[in-house]
Amino acid sequence: SLMLSSQRKIPEFSSFVARTNTCGELRSSHIGQEVTLCGWIQYRRQNIFIVLRDCHGLVQVVIPQDKSAASMKKILCEAPVESVVKVSGTVISRPPGQVNPKMPTGEIEIKVKTAELLNACKKLPFEIKDFVKKTEALRLQYRYLDLRSSQMQYNLRLRSQMVMKMREYLCNLHGFVDIETPTLFKRTPGGAKEFLVPCREPGKFYSLPQSPQQFKQLLMIGGLDRYFQVARCYRDEGSRPDRQPEFTQIDIEMSFVDQTGIQRLIEGLLQYSWPGDKDPIVIPFPSMTFAEALATYGTDKPDTRFGMKIVDTSDIFRNTEIRFLQDALTKPQGTVKAMCVCQGAKYLNRKDIEFIRKFAADHFNQEVLPIFLKANKNWNSPVTKFITEEQRWQLTRLMEIQDEDMVLLTAGQHKKACSLLGKLRLECADLLEMRGVVLRDPTLFSFLWVVDFPLFLPKEENPTELESAHHPFTAPHPSDIHLLYTEPTKVRSQHYDLVLNGSEIGGGSIRIHDAELQHYILAALLKEDVNLLSHLLQALDHGAPPHGGIALGLDRLICLVTGAPNIRDVIAFPKSFRGYDLMSSAPDFVPSEELKHYHIQVSWPTDSE
């Protein structure tokens, strides 16, 4: 019977198959039982012992040495490592002194009665042992071997279990309907990152959508008022490290909901599905406005596992003689920003400071001023003499500077100065951790809602035009609707991001359900071709309920939960950072004959390109 997850009995891992037990489950309580095991030969010792492995663990098998078992001994001793065998025998206790406390099955071993070689293994490209380092290209090329590692087994099983619990929470506890939406769809406005799929009609293409955004809204309009889907999404960004051309999101949409409703739902979802081998998470999650996140952490995805917050010190330096601070403050929106790097004076050296200054110059074209506060209270900085006693005192109090801390000062426009210090905050954290300071506890999961984003941003290539900060279906903040017609850049949105340990793991919004407002934003403000979205605009006019939703990036979330170094480690068959499947060498050339079905031909680049 199926029980609450905390009380749930272990699934039957050996139903319907040739084995009676898994290799990893046998304990001294099984002694005396006749068992049949199937697994891979992990290693063999002195032709007496074999360690047999399956995805549940390892078990020691004793090879019989008596003459009557010669053929069985031959099978077990001649099969190469990683061959697949089936053995039947009795679970016996290990002789005194041979118990292995490091091995979960270390109290027992199997006295074999019959053995069968199911498949012999040829020479391997690398050893299937966790400690043998492999290049990632080799791991991806032989992915089926890499999957045998205990880490990959753990990652994929944890992913499956966590998604299963999410489904239980959404479907069984809260009445959500799991609905599959198409992936062969129409291209969306501005969908330059969408893969195209030619069809058999000349010149016509499907598009692989980046998310089921339109469909989830249409489902709400269709009266399916609680939708979710573990949705495959596609994004063609060319080569990008840590991005996959296809990825998975937990896609959710609800009718008659507000921002708080979605947030409480997601907190409950994560709490319910959180792996049992981690500390439980605390809900509700803290919340921060976009403005506060930028001012305090210099980013819209703050890592709140550690402090080192950015502080506005403009008032302290109003009358400074330090030239670059002075210059900045005389400009209309000039500010002076400071960040206290805890124990920076103790752990960071001259080379680190050089790196920091170069980073600021290269990436932000900004000057950064490091100030060291030594234990003896003597300020050590190139500009120490220009900092007054009063300024020193104010700075120390405002920023709670401790002995051996370092302060980084920069000046300029609010956003630029904060962004720079936000980046330096993470760079300094890396440097400090390399020196042994523990800033970011790997067992800590620090969730944060970031809210009140701007609805529009000036377009990068033409700042007089607007683009959606997230997507054009995001509803404006109710208090700011009047600004849509006067100062649209000041309109805050009802968008919310969920941040975990400094990574964005989800984002969503309350959507526009009013056709007129949606049309105004698309046509008048964003200058989009509304014809591409006429079906959605029409749908909004046919009784669309208020609705909102969210999408969680599953690959990223599982990556953070498992502590995997890369999202490729939580995906069974990932693409390389160039978008290749290194195992099958996809993508591949296609005979031009096959392209004819689709009325396309390749435009081969000429030499001049």
Next chain:
Amino acid sequence: SLMLSSQRKIPEFSSFVARTNTCGELRSSHIGQEVTLCGWIQYRRQNIFIVLRDCHGLVQVVIPQDKSAASMKKILCEAPVESVVKVSGTVISRPPGQVNPKMPTGEIEIKVKTAELLNACKKLPFEIKDFVKKTEALRLQYRYLDLRSSQMQYNLRLRSQMVMKMREYLCNLHGFVDIETPTLFKRTPGGAKEFLVPCREPGKFYSLPQSPQQFKQLLMIGGLDRYFQVARCYRDEGSRPDRQPEFTQIDIEMSFVDQTGIQRLIEGLLQYSWPGDKDPIVIPFPSMTFAEALATYGTDKPDTRFGMKIVDTSDIFRNTEIRFLQDALTKPQGTVKAMCVCQGAKYLNRKDIEFIRKFAADHFNQEVLPIFLKANKNWNSPVTKFITEEQRWQLTRLMEIQDEDMVLLTAGQHKKACSLLGKLRLECADLLEMRGVVLRDPTLFSFLWVVDFPLFLPKEENPTELESAHHPFTAPHPSDIHLLYTEPTKVRSQHYDLVLNGSEIGGGSIRIHDAELQHYILAALLKEDVNLLSHLLQALDHGAPPHGGIALGLDRLICLVTGAPNIRDVIAFPKSFRGYDLMSSAPDFVPSEELKHYHIQVSWPTDSE
């Protein structure tokens, strides 16, 4: 708390949102409660009553008539039908005589205290009432309106719940791991039905695979020994009714399993996930060889809800004077086949017989001889005089012919004659049911395993060459392996199909786990380019366990379970039979500028094509 599905409490359908209850759940036990409901105005009567609808049902709302509530009355009376409103009020019992026993909420109504118009509905293209007949094109164009029908709501919810229970069975009860496999992959040999996806490298394409076949096998080789996935698959077959370019299969693979293991797993899966509002299904399912299915039902997917089996009557007619039977029997593999159409003499008329004979001539170029057995035992047939008393007696006994039955006789090669009668069996069933005979009980679900298929078939275009009857990874039947090298067409496979009410709803096989055997079949027998599969052949050599699996066609299965007339009725956003999304008009033309990213151009057909 989550409980066994039979004891599970109803999910909270109103958590996190503005409503306190759904429209469909209120009963007399709720009388006196203050509730808030959100829903669509289904209809309004005399400006006194509104019937409010959400996906859980209908409820009657009483519009207050007192002057103090004038503004509220205005809102509720002026909002067009299908507008979305929020009402708060008290659940009261209906006045005596006004209880509606046909309506689940018919004992109560809502006395409104506050009302809010959430969104007004513009003029609709059709009424959202189940009884208003719509063309399918219109339903697909306004899919978001069609989804509001109770039938679509039922179909999609049943689908979600059935899949959820399948997941519980596989994950929680039997330790399967849900693993997502890529859809951007390499084309497979003979993959002419695979959609192509151009990438940013000139001339290179991904392919959208027809199934995760290779990945599931590679997962077994990777030691993930129980895999499942609700997998999106793609098949480009051009225009085909009742097929979708993207579809969903329950994809399963296990290591160390045999055919029986997979069959018992699937029987348990379907029993566990079977909807509670249907009769429980009985397991194990009966099994039939391919040869028996062909001989008895003339098809590899027999509808076993009714009899009318095909019988070989060659021996009876060995000395017949009926010319076309005689002609057939003199040929080397000639047979005479007969089928008894129960009550055919009573219900089928001359026109039906003409139709049957024309069908046989048009589709099979075959002659069919109908024989009517009247109540008075006088044979009525053009050839009655050529049928001896002895033949009549033998036929009656062999086929258990009853009064008013009709017998159809045909002659020719075994396979062709059986196939014809198999088709006529279904045609006659349609005819009889049109006349009111109940042959196929719509509440009956008749499952059947079909096994022992041939491994190879002669290629249609060139019968001296072989092709796989299913796919090239199917293992041969252990008893027939020696025939691979002598008479490959006689080799039976370890493939199995699951048939429900005459539709194939799943198929699978034990796979080849031996690299040498796989290579021999691909290269020597099928003449395939093994380079396209070198990664799989290599993987088999690196310790591949014996394994097998199955895939269930989810769309077809849900279609049969719900009794929907078409698979499009169990898919939220299906494509039309020509592969169009009629709502967004996908596929669509793409500016040639955007094609440049992918180094392709359209080959527009010339006039001569």
